[in-house]
Each structure stands twice: as structure tokens, then as C-alpha cells.
Amino acid sequence: MHTIRLTAAALLLPLAATLTACGTSGTAPERTPKDALEAAVAVMAQVGSAEVTLDGGWSGRASWAPGVRLALSGAGDTRLLALGEVFYVAAADTAARTGGRAWEVLDGPFEGGGRAAALELGPALAFSQRLDPAGALEQAARGAVTEVGRESVGGEPAVHYRAVLDGAEYFADGRGLNDERRRSLAEAFRTGGPTTATVDLWLNRADQLVQKTESGNPTVTDVAGTVRYRRFGAPVEVERPSSVDVLDPRTAG
Known part of the structure; x- marks a missing residue:
């Protein structure tokens, strides 16, 4: 009987080892770069504002x-x-220029020349038409996404991802674009032919988008445009200037 008990115990040892191994391998698999961007979409969809730093x-x-x-x-x-x-x-x-008024309305801000070009407003105007970070992340996740590596953005650890996708699909997406910008983009893609959008995205440990760089937009002269986000949810108080303090070339006689 003693021999039989030893044999049974010996048979149980491999079974216990197998069960332990199964329990260890049952952990969740490491997420893919596309999974990371999709997780960031959900996070940034809850964010409505931020402090930003742009090129220029x-x-x-x-x-x-x-x-x-x-x-x-x-x-x-x-x-x-x-x-x-x-x-x-x-x-x-x-x-x-305005007879003492402090502000002027930009007429045709997305045209190639004019006041906007003279004041080098390009980076600010390009950003203004593609504000929503969740939208950019959602689009980028549809492309070929790779992890570039672990880096630091503003002293904060971040993971750098890169997405490559069709330029028209990315830049001509209608969210956040006014009619003038849509027409400008459509004309640029029509005359310039197919383009490729390259989007670099840096996510922090909370899956917040802390930096974004875009290149391939046929309507801007800069090779790449970068925006850095911080203080998500920061209040944005913008009051419309008084009409007596604004020159509007659209209505000026």
C-alpha cells in the first residue's frame, strides 16, 4: 500500500505543475499598437479641452x-x-491698419496668401481645424500602426506610435472642418493626386494623447505639424470681442 501511495503522489506532481502553468499563461495578452490607440480614443473622448503648444x-x-x-x-x-x-x-x-481697433476678422484664413500668411498663422489655423484628439486617434487606428518606442514628452514617460494611412482618408475627414476647409482639401487632393498621411502619436501611462505630429497634408506648406497637449480639461474662456473693437472685412464698405 505504501508503494501505491507514493506512485499516486508522483502522478499528481506533473498534474499540479500543468495546472500552475495554465494559470500563469491565462494572463491577458500584451495589447497591440492598434489596441493602444483604440484605448486612447475612449480616454480622449471624455476630454473636451487642454492647454496646447504648437509649431511656430x-x-x-x-x-x-x-x-x-x-x-x-x-x-x-x-x-x-x-x-x-x-x-x-x-x-x-x-x-x-484698422483705424484704432484692436481686432480684425480673418477673411479667407485658409487661402494661400493674404493676412493669415503674412502673420504666419499657418500652424495655428491648421490646428484649429483638427482640434479633436479622439478623432485623430480613431482615424490613425484604421491605418498600419507600429510602436516606435518608449520616449519622454515634457519630462513624462510616453509610448510613441506611428500610423501610416491614405492621406485623403485622414486629412479630408469631415469632423471639425468647415465648408471652406473641405473645399480646399478636396481641390488639393484632386490636383495633387494620392498622398500618404503619417501620424505620430505619444500616449502617457493613462492613455492620454500628449503629443501628435502629422505630415502629408497637401494644403499646408510645413512638412510636419506638431501639437503638444497638457492640463486636460483646463477651462477655455473666450469672449467674442466687442463689435466696435473689430474690423470685419466681410462687412466693411
């Missing part, structure tokens, strides 16, 4: 939900306000 020395606050509100400052004391689809700009020479 622009910084300020932006709100994309429920509506577009933007307050940015750039080089040379230039300021840009956006409420919906109306853009106000104040620069060092604004008062001299």
Missing part, C-alpha cells in the same frame, strides 16, 4: 467639445481667437 511659437488653450473655442498667442504679441468658424487676430500693426 504658438501656445494657449483649446476647446473642441461642445464647440470650437481657441485662444492662442504667437510671436510678436500676435493673438488668435476662434469661436466656431470665425477667427479674430490681433497683431502689432492691427490698430494702425
Whole structure:
């Protein structure tokens, strides 16, 4: 009998080892880069505003939900306000150009020349039409996504992902674009042919998008545009300037 008990115990040892191994292998598999972007979509969908830093020395606050509100400052004391689809700009020479008024409405801000180009508003205007980070993440997740590596953004650990996808699908997406911008994009894709969008995205430990770089947009002259996000949920107070303090070339006689 003693021999039989030893044999039974010996038979149970491999079974216990097998059960232990199964329990260890039952942990959740490591998520893919596409999974990471999709998780960030859910996180950023709950975020309606942030402090931002853009190319060209622009910084300020932006709100994309429920509506577009933007307050940015750039080089040379230039300021840009956006409420919906109306853009106000104040620069060092604004008062001299407008008869003493502090602000002027940008007429045709997304056209190639004009006042916007003279004030180098390109980075700020491009950002204003693609504010929603959840939308960019959702689109990027549809492309070929890879993990570039672990890096630091503003002193904070982040994982860098890269998505490559069709340019028209990414840049011509209708969310957040006004009719003028849609027409501009459609014409650019029609005359320029197929393009490829490359989108670099940095996520922190909470799956928040802390930095985004886009390249391949046929309607901008800059090779790449970068935005850095911080202080998510920061309030954005933007008051429409008084009409007596604004020159609007659309209504000026």
C-alpha cells in the first residue's frame, strides 16, 4: 500500500505543475499598437479641452467639445481667437491698419496668401481645424500602426506610435472642418493626386494623447505639424470681442 501511495503522489506532481502553468499563461495578452490607440480614443473622448503648444511659437488653450473655442498667442504679441468658424487676430500693426481697433476678422484664413500668411498663422489655423484628439486617434487606428518606442514628452514617460494611412482618408475627414476647409482639401487632393498621411502619436501611462505630429497634408506648406497637449480639461474662456473693437472685412464698405 505504501508503494501505491507514493506512485499516486508522483502522478499528481506533473498534474499540479500543468495546472500552475495554465494559470500563469491565462494572463491577458500584451495589447497591440492598434489596441493602444483604440484605448486612447475612449480616454480622449471624455476630454473636451487642454492647454496646447504648437509649431511656430504658438501656445494657449483649446476647446473642441461642445464647440470650437481657441485662444492662442504667437510671436510678436500676435493673438488668435476662434469661436466656431470665425477667427479674430490681433497683431502689432492691427490698430494702425484698422483705424484704432484692436481686432480684425480673418477673411479667407485658409487661402494661400493674404493676412493669415503674412502673420504666419499657418500652424495655428491648421490646428484649429483638427482640434479633436479622439478623432485623430480613431482615424490613425484604421491605418498600419507600429510602436516606435518608449520616449519622454515634457519630462513624462510616453509610448510613441506611428500610423501610416491614405492621406485623403485622414486629412479630408469631415469632423471639425468647415465648408471652406473641405473645399480646399478636396481641390488639393484632386490636383495633387494620392498622398500618404503619417501620424505620430505619444500616449502617457493613462492613455492620454500628449503629443501628435502629422505630415502629408497637401494644403499646408510645413512638412510636419506638431501639437503638444497638457492640463486636460483646463477651462477655455473666450469672449467674442466687442463689435466696435473689430474690423470685419466681410462687412466693411
